Amino acid sequence: MLPSLFVAHGAPLLAIENNEYTQFLEQLGTEFSKPKAVVLFSAHWESQTQKVSKVDEFETIYDFGGFPAALYSMKYPAIGDHSVTKEIEEVFQKQEIPYDLDTNRGLDHGAWVVLKMIYPSVDVPVISMSVNPNLSPMEQYNIGKSLSKLREQDILIIASGGTVHNLGALKMGKDDGTIDPWAQEFDTWLEEQLTKWNIDALINYNALAPSAELAVPPYGNEHFIPIFYAMGAADGDKSAKLLHRSYRYGNLSHSVWQFGESQ
Template identity: 70%
Template sequence: MMPSLFIAHGAPLIAIENNEYTKYLNQLGQDLPRPKAVVLFSAHWESKVQQVSRVHEYNTIYDFGGFDPQLYTIQYPARGDHDISKEIEDLFTENGIAFENDTSRGLDHGAWVVLRLLYPNADVPVIAMSVNPKLTTEEQYNIGKSLSELREKDILVIASGGTVHNLRALKWADNGQVDSWALEFDDWLAKKLENWNVESLFNYDSLAPHAALAVPPYGNEHFIPIFYAMGAAANNPRATLLHRSFRYGNLSHSVWQFG
């Protein structure tokens, strides 16, 4: 059975960097069983109603500015799979989850940066999925849970975001030091995930140390994809931290495997 994964996509620069984290993701793509397709929830696609892509071939979205010009030349022409999109829609219908089809949107950098590091040849079909930060954490978990049987069919569920993601707190002159508040929040999160303590996790904003710094009130879209990934493995509740590192003082580069 395929696991589900939560993968931090960091800053867009990891698309052209060669460092500890990019090397890890390159290797992870080789170590994982080859998936039939990837279903990917991206922090950079927000919607009030769950979106399910039905795209034949994706264009590449450069949803960032002010970075190295090389980033804007990268293409990741992954293809979709309408049969798997239909299967997702059927599962949502069975589980009472409202959804809409999207037939035109490309892959944002939360999707293509991660996918390109895992599968550089763009030869694995992709079904892009939105996230909804306005839902409760339990509702986000249940959306993922409704897709858990896909893992039995060699389909890899990935949620792309970041456990600690506060752009206003970043230290771009990176000296390798990690802020204590970021470590304390991430350590709390790791303990709750490894114990599959969903009650605490669903209430992370009031229970976790430094939650307002790690997941700032002005935006939780990067954190909440972890609930989609976790829910997708609810039928095999096991969490394993595969990688953790930090950049710019507090930006987390973490990879969690569920199931």
């Protein structure tokens, strides 16, 4: 059985950088057995109804601007797995979770930047999933929970986002390793609640967590909420482990969380 993961995708520049975090992600792909497929929820695919990809081969989406030309020539032509898509459909139908199939959309940078580092050989099929910021945290959790049985088939569930992601607060010209105290305070609170699996506190993070309005601004909660999908997928284990945390640009958190055990 594979765990589920929450992986921060940071800035698109990660795809062409060599640093502490990129080295960690490159190593992460060797920590678990090679999955049959990856089901990936991306913060950069928002929808009001849950979207599930049914794609033969994904195009690479460059959903960003103003970055070095090298980024726009990178490709991650992952294939889909229609049998896994069908299984997800059956689960959603049984549990009456509304969904739509998507047969056209490629992989956004929240997906391909992470996958390119973890599985650079592009040899693991991918099923891309949207997130819905307008659902309650428990609804997001329950969507992840509905897919928990996939882990028993060596299917890796990844939720890609960022625990502290406030574009308005970034200090892009100051990447000297200093960390804004408010970002650390939020992540420290989050770590305590996750390791205790304190779901009551977590679903009320916006009222209870210190500096929540800075770490998860109302216009940017799509990057935080993927963590609930990943947690839900490990509801049977209810265990959380922080695998990595570092920061860039003062407060952009590169956190990786493992939910559930690898067996």
